[in-house]
Amino acid sequence: MKRTPHLLAIQSHVVFGHAGNSAAVFPMQRVGVNVWPLNTVQFSNHTQYGQWTGEVLAPAQIPALVNGIATIGELGNCDAVLSGYLGSAAQGRAILAVVAQIKAANPAALYLCDPVMGHAEKGCIVPEEVSDFLREEALAAADVLCPNQLELDSFCGRRAESLDDCVAMARSLLSRGPKAVLVKHLAYPDRHANDFEMLLVTAEGSWHLRRPLLAFPRQPVGVGDLTAGLFLARLLLGDSWVAAFEYSAAAVHEVLLETQACGSYELELVRAQDRIVHPRLRFEAQRLAF
Ligand SMILES: Nc1ncnc2c1ncn2[C@@H]1O[C@H](COP(=O)(O)OP(=O)(O)O)[C@@H](O)[C@H]1O
Ligand SMILES: Cc1ncc(COP(=O)(O)O)c(C=O)c1O
Ligand SMILES: [Mg+2]
Secondary structure, eight states: OOOOOEEEEEEEEESSSOSTHHHHHHHHHHHTOEEEEEEEEEESSOGGGSOOOEEEOOTTHHHHHHHHHHHTTOGGGOOEEEEOOOSOHHHHHHHHHHHHHHHHHOTTOEEEEOOOOOBTTTTBOOOHHHHHHIIIIIHHHOSEEOOOHHHHHHHHTSOOOSHHHHHHHHHHHHTTSOSEEEESSOOOTTOOTTEEEEEEEETTEEEEEEEEOOOOSSOOSSHHHHHHHHHHHHHHTTOOHHHHHHHHHHHHHHHHHHHHHTTOSSOOTTTTHHHHHSOSOOOOOEEEOO
16 A cells, blocks of 8 residues: 655644645645644734734744654654745744754655745735745755745846746756746736746756636635645655646646635635545646747
């Protein structure tokens, strides 16, 4: 019997609604991965409501919790670490130490970094020091990086001018650490108005994917967290880079269709759970020549 993969997921938890681990853990479990959620913050709700209560986890808790797992002899069973929304740069440094510890216990373990940098206009609030940490320290340690456009621009120190330029920028990151860069949402000048575009760049090539852009009165939050989590889950289950890319786009689209149909602001993960596992549509990734 094939072994079930184990994944340590270090990101935010919200009591109400879906962002961070609260968007990704259930879907990752539903597709067949054992998830070890470690919550960087516990907030009442995501920050795009403009107000929230709750606390940031003390950074020392990150090694403390992982050492607890090492003590019971389970750390070598960890196949991957995912990091997302961070409450402080110190938490980020603690995560990089944990990644090194896990790779020592299991050299095949992967580290996927979703570099959540925040977006003041959208109300995604992340401390500024976290962005510096992601640019200066996390990039070099990541095996897989999943930025959105704003984050890709921030890593490269400039705005993308075209699709070719996005590819060149993502490709430039490959020489700085990651083996694969998944841009979860492309936003460059003169792009198609009706499409939601994504990009995957690895040493083997570049792939571009379009799915329909859906209209929402308020953009749902947690979509990036869901995308990164499902992409990593499927990699661990044995998918190729491109298969995991196509799958994550299709599964996230199913969740967004359900969310739109319900007129909900929060992702309808529970209602969409069967279609997360078996998406009805397939969006084929097109290989780019450059
Ligand atoms: N098919 C879609 N149609 C419309 N909006 C979408 C679609 N897929 C994702 N979105 C929205 O696009 C945005 C992507 O956000 P972005 O900042 O680029 O990445 P992230 O989700 O990592 O923050 C989110 O607001 C999400 O709700
Ligand atoms: C607590 C928390 N976690 C995670 C996120 C990231 O969500 P997304 O997947 O939309 O990037 C946000 C965004 O506002 C947030 O407030
Ligand atoms: Mg994000």
